[in-house]
Amino acid sequence: MEKPKTIKTLSDLVHSSLKVGMEDILYNRDYFLHTKDPVSMELYAKKITSLPTTKENEADEDEPVDPNPASTDPAKSYRDIVHSHETGAHAKDSAASNWLDPETGLLRVKHERFAFHVDVAAAYKIIAETFSEQDICDLTEVSMFPPQKTVMIMQKNSPMRKVISYGLRRVTETGILSYHFNVWHSRKPPCVKKIETSDLHVDMDTVSSALLILLFSYAFTIMILGTEILYSKWQYRLIIRLN
Structure with a gap:
């Protein structure tokens, strides 16, 4: 029987047992530095990075521990981790964080309990070449942030506004945009399901109708x-x- 897929949202991923990695690319780091989404910040703090253990943050055995520590705001703690110079999104050293290249991240997805945020333009090609049909069917896609809109910035009352608008419309109408999209973006690998012997249960209830x-x-x-x-x-x- 096919295993049910229970991770459908970003919150489900945060509360799962999977480890999470990110493609090491500028707009991903910029997203975490400027996002106000509490789920995304919690995901980074709990899954993507790991705070290094040093002598400064280790508790002294002789020092008494306060049984009732002051309550802290978890959202602020997550935000501090995201903006930390050691493990934050702008840290140059990614040893303590799961900032990976697409090949390494998808390899861990294939062999480990690992989730990897990556641009599908790079991911689909690697998946089609290295994943088996069963591995492809076992994958689940979860969107971290919606596609961002891009605009053309120009001077106010510029005479080039109509020229650029007309050119972009012509590029879309003539199919040039779709052509280049298909050239630079690989298609999503299809899931070809195979019938397993364990899935074949034939009894009177099945064939009675x-x-x-x-x-x-x-x-x-x-x-x-x-x-x-x-x-x-x-x-x-x-x-x-x-x-």
């Missing part, structure tokens, strides 16, 4: 056959009487 339909079809066919025979005999007698 088919048998009922078959019996009903037989009865309906016999009824039509009888009607045709009676009509043929009636027509034959009518011809004899007329003659």
